Amino acid sequence: LIYQSINDEKRRTEFKRKYGSKKTVLVNPPGSNLVNLPSKVDEFYNAIARLVLSRNDLAVIIRPRGFGSSFNAAYSKVMSSAFETGQIFIELEEFDMHELIAYSDLVVSIYSSVIQEAIDAGKTALAFCTKGLDELYPLYELAPDLVADNGKQLFDRINDCLDNHVTLDNMVSLRKELGCGCDGKVVQRIREGLVSLAEDNCHN
Numbered sequence: 001l002i003y004q005s006i007n008d009e010k011r012r013t014e015f016k017r018k019y020g021s022k023k024t025v026l027v028n029p030p031g032s033n034l035v036n037l038p039s040k041v042d043e044f045y046n047a048i049a050r051l052v053l054s055r056n057d058l059a060v061i062i063r064p065r066g067f068g069s070s071f072n073a074a075y076s077k078v079m080s081s082a083f084e085t086g087q088i089f090i091e092l093e094e095f096d097m098h099e100l101i102a103y104s105d106l107v108v109s110i111y112s113s114v115i116q117e118a119i120d121a122g123k124t125a126l127a128f129c130t131k132g133l134d135e136l137y138p139l140y141e142l143a144p145d146l147v148a149d150n151g152k153q154l155f156d157r158i159n160d161c162l163d164n165h166v167t168l169d170n171m172v173s174l175r176k177e178l179g180c181g182c183d184g185k186v187v188q189r190i191r192e193g194l195v196s197l198a199e200d201n202c203h204n
């Protein structure tokens with residue numbers, strides 16, 4: 001679905017119309033899971049707030065994991081001044097997660113399938129650990145610069161990614177190392193094969 005979104009120029013245009021020409025950062029923040037250390041969650045939001053307050057070339061799109069009060073309480077405490085900049089958007093309905101990954105310049109999340117999906121699509125992605133650094137996590141073993149363990153690291157590494165210190169080629173290489181078995185060309189070949197099969201069945 002991410003690849004379908006990447007190739008959907010109409011939806012990409014609608015995304016640009018809504019979020020403008022600034023660099024876009026998709027933030028998929030920690031949810032209310034009890035394994036997320038409260039101090040780490042605070043560091044996450046403080047880093048995002050600091051990022052917004054330090055740069056005026058960004059549109060930060062927050063796609064919350066849970067749409068309930070736990071998310072509201074977490075961000076309202078530390079991000080009120082950042083929201084006043086008009087650079088933060090809460091995206092709930094207009095674009096789904098696959099579209100947001102496809103059209104954003106950078107994906108920031110905790111350790112989750114969102115990071116894997118973004119890397120699989122060749123997007124630049126950055127993971128934040130909310131449970132204490134787990135060195136067995138494959139992304140940390142292969143690309144420690146794309147994993148942040150504290151708020152300062154997260155802030156610095158987001159800026160590194162946005163300023164092109166991490167390139168698309170890096171992500172394609174990482175995708176292969178992580179063993180992601182699917183890329184856009186594979187999807188295209190599968191689609192073409194299914195169409196061909198359907199056409200053959202119609203002729204028979």
